[in-house]
Amino acid sequence: MKGGKFIDTADAFNPSNMAPHGGLVYMALDASRARYIALLDNASKITLKDFESWWNDPVFVDKNGQKLTRQNLVLIAANQAGGAHVDPAIDSRYAKLDTSLGHHAFIDNVKQELGNPSRAAIRQIAHEVLKTLDPTYSKKPNHGPALIMGQISLTVGSPASRAANQQSTLRVGRNALCPCGSGIKYKKCHGRPF
Ligand SMILES: [Zn+2]
Numbered sequence: 001m002k003g004g005k006f007i008d009t010a011d012a013f014n015p016s017n018m019a020p021h022g023g024l025v026y027m028a029l030d031a032s033r034a035r036y037i038a039l040l041d042n043a044s045k046i047t048l049k050d051f052e053s054w055w056n057d058p059v060f061v062d063k064n065g066q067k068l069t070r071q072n073l074v075l076i077a078a079n080q081a082g083g084a085h086v087d088p089a090i091d092s093r094y095a096k097l098d099t100s101l102g103h104h105a106f107i108d109n110v111k112q113e114l115g116n117p118s119r120a121a122i123r124q125i126a127h128e129v130l131k132t133l134d135p136t137y138s139k140k141p142n143h144g145p146a147l148i149m150g151q152i153s154l155t156v157g158s159p160a161s162r163a164a165n166q167q168s169t170l171r172v173g174r175n176a177l178c179p180c181g182s183g184i185k186y187k188k189c190h191g192r193p194f
Contacts, residue, residue, distance in 0.1 A: 178190050
C-alpha cells in the first residue's frame with residue numbers, strides 16, 4: 001500500500017511554534033493524575049497523506065528541536081521487543097521523551113509526571129493504520145470526565161520567553177475553578193471521580 005494514501009490524524013508541526021510538539025498525543029487530567037492519551041476517533045483532524053510523508057514527517061519535536069517520525073517510533077518499539085537497535089541517536093531521543101516534551105501538571109501542588117508519550121503515539125498510529133485498511137473502522141475511547149488538552153502553541157515572544165516557555169506547566173487545585181472555564185470547582189467538574 002506504499003503507493004496509496006494513509007489516514008493522518010496528527011496536528012502538523014509548525015516550525016514557528018516554540019513549544020515542544022507532540023502531534024499524535026493529547027494530555028488528560030483527572031481527579032488524581034495526568035497522562036498522555038491517544039484520542040483515536042475523538043481526534044479532531046483526519047486527512048490523507050502519501051505514505052512517504054506519513055511515515056517520515058516529524059510527529060514529536062522536543063524542547064531541544066530533536067525530531068521523531070512515525071517510522072522512528074514504530075521501528076524502535078519493534079526492535080526493542082527483539083533486542084536490536086536502530087540508531088543510538090534516535091534511541092536516545094526516544095528514551096528522553098519521558099522528559100523532553102517539558103509537560104508537567106500539578107494537582108493540589110502535587111507534581112504529576114505524564115510519563116513517556118510514545119505508547120499513546122503508537123496507539124494512535126495503529127488506529128490510523130486500521131482506518132486506512134478499513135474506512136468503516138471506528139473507535140472512540142471514554143476518558144471519563146478528564147480534561148483533555150492538545151497542543152500548546154507559543155508563536156510570539158523574545159528569546160528570553162522562549163527559554164521560559166520550554167516548560168509547559170498546568171496547575172489545578174481541587175477547590176479552585178476548573179481550567180475549562182465552566183465556573184465550577186475542579187473537583188465537581190473535570191476533576192470529579194470517575
Ligand atoms: Zn471543567
